Amino acid sequence: MKNNYWVCHFAERRQDQLIQVPLEYVIHPDFMLLANDEEIRAAFSRLHTLYFQIYGGIAESPEEFGMPLYSKEEYRNFSQQCRNAAQASFRPFILLYNLLTCGEIHDCSVHTSIKKFNAVKPRPKSESPVDEKITNAPFLFQKLTDYGFAFEGLKNNKITDKDIVISYPDDTLLLHLWKMLADKTKNVDCMMDFLHCSFRLLQDDMHTKGYDDLIGFVDTFPVEAEKAFVYKMDETLISIGLFRGEMGYYYRTEGLIRQKGPYSFRIININKWNPWHSEVKPEKVELGLRIRNVYSCIEYLQTCPDSVKRIFTEKNDSGCQRRRDNACKHGVSYEIDGQAYWRCACCDPAFCFQQPNIEDIPHYIKLVELGEKK
Numbered sequence: 075m076k077n078n079y080w081v082c083h084f085a086e087r088r089q090d091q092l093i094q095v096p097l098e099y100v101i102h103p104d105f106m107l108l109a110n111d112e113e114i115r116a117a118f119s120r121l122h123t124l125y126f127q128i129y130g131g132i133a134e135s136p137e138e139f140g141m142p143l144y145s146k147e148e149y150r151n152f153s154q155q156c157r158n159a160a161q162a163s164f165r166p167f168i169l170l171y172n173l174l175t176c177g178e179i180h181d182c183s184v185h186t187s188i189k190k191f192n193a194v195k196p197r198p199k200s201e202s203p204v205d206e207k208i209t210n211a212p213f214l215f216q217k218l219t220d221y222g223f224a225f226e227g228l229k230n231n232k233i234t235d236k237d238i239v240i241s242y243p244d245d246t247l248l249l250h251l252w253k254m255l256a257d258k259t260k261n262v263d264c265m266m267d268f269l270h271c272s273f274r275l276l277q278d279d280m281h282t283k284g285y286d287d288l289i290g291f292v293d294t295f296p297v298e299a300e301k302a303f304v305y306k307m308d309e310t311l312i313s314i315g316l317f318r319g320e321m322g323y324y325y326r327t328e329g330l331i332r333q334k335g336p337y338s339f340r341i342i343n344i345n346k347w348n349p350w351h352s353e354v355k356p357e358k359v360e361l362g363l364r365i366r367n368v369y370s371c372i373e374y375l376q377t378c379p380d381s382v383k384r385i386f387t388e389k390n391d392s393g394c395q396r397r398r399d400n401a402c403k404h405g406v407s408y409e410i411d412g413q414a415y416w417r418c419a420c421c422d423p424a425f426c427f428q429q430p431n432i433e434d435i436p437h438y439i440k441l442v443e444l445g446e447k448k
Contacts, residue, residue: 080159081141082240088163090345090354092129093272095122095297097139100277117247118276121255124248125271128221139166140213161205166306167269168206169214174256182240188227191238203266218282236332254280270294290420291321300359304341306432307361308348311339314439338364340423340444361430362423363438364444368408374444382437385427387411389417 132139135290141162141203172194177186208214212231219225226239241280242249245250255275259268261355262283267275272293278284287309295301316324316338324339332402338360344355365371368386375383389411406417406424417424430438 078146079136079141080144080146080156081162082133083137083146083337084160084163085129085136086354088269089126089133091270091294092122092125092269093270093274093293095119102277102279104279105251105254106278108254109247111318113247113397114251114276117245117251118273119244121248121252122271123166124221128218129163131217131221132163132166138213139217139403141165142209158205164204164269165208165210166214166218168204169208169211170218170252171256171259171265171268172208173238174253175260177238177240177253179250179253182243182246182249183239184249186238186240187234188235188237191233204269262289286316287321291343294346295358297358301358303359303430303432307339307341307430307435307438310439312407316399336364338446339438340426344428348407355428359430360426360428361438362426363422363442364448365442366406367445368406368410371441371445372410374440378437378441379434381431382434382441385425386415386425387413389415 099132101111108114111115132141136143142155142159144159147337149155173186174184174193174195176190177184180191181316196202199205211233215231222242222244224241225231226241227234227236230238230438240249243409255268258275258280259265261281264272264275264283267290272290274285274290274293288305292301292304295304301312311324316326317328317331319325319337323337324341325335325337330336342360342362343358344360345358363385371386375386386408404419405422406419408415
């Protein structure tokens, strides 16, 4: 039954979204104040494992974390209940983030000022990528003790007027490192890197984010071949004059970005962008092409390899509710070799597919050039 709860579904996706720790990465000297290079790497690896375990715990026992138990059978994807469950899966880490950033390291523990903690207000959605509101905190405090945390200053796992003392007796270095990472996150405003336990937080000083959004985006793809494709596709699109908008979206003009107009290409991590999928997909990169007129592409398509032709023939949508209501204005219909096809384009590009190839990039670009306009 637990797998039928939306929050379990999303907790499993949070595990998948954790940024893979490479064998080699840079650690800034600021973090060496805690321990030497080898010890910091080992502590960060243990922290990464702890993230995985906590997200896994939510997936296994959501009620013990005080999570909302919205059933997939009762509430459809994209419903408000579904969205609430998606945000709820971050709660333990939002709570710890607030505790750590409101505290100071004292010997083996972190002392959190209750005055500062109570003064923390969730940022509005326009300023934060996640819902920062904490509910059912007593459940979270109780459950976090199962993962090795100890809290002083609470009463029956509820906050009082006393300061909170946080300790992690089995691994003081992990706690101190996590405190520094939380402070770094606050300084440079990169909450998603904190929630995904990104090793990038370690590479610059405490007030610098020395990596751009493209690098952070590419980090979400653990497979080297997918990383290489994203870098090459980005480089090629920028070189021919397209503009990178929100990460993964590419536009013909800067004006289209400002106007929130149509994009020509989209690159996404399918597990992150569309976490409503029933399964976590091993191939994560998905390329979307804005093609509105397939017939303008047919002649050129005959010269393309099968790896490109399959984009047009492997999928045939039934269409969304708008099509069934005869009100769809975005779908694309066409015929190839006597076979009729329909592609819904209400929420996603009509032509989106996984496992794109670097060698096929010129074909992708040409097909969009030919078929972008009706």
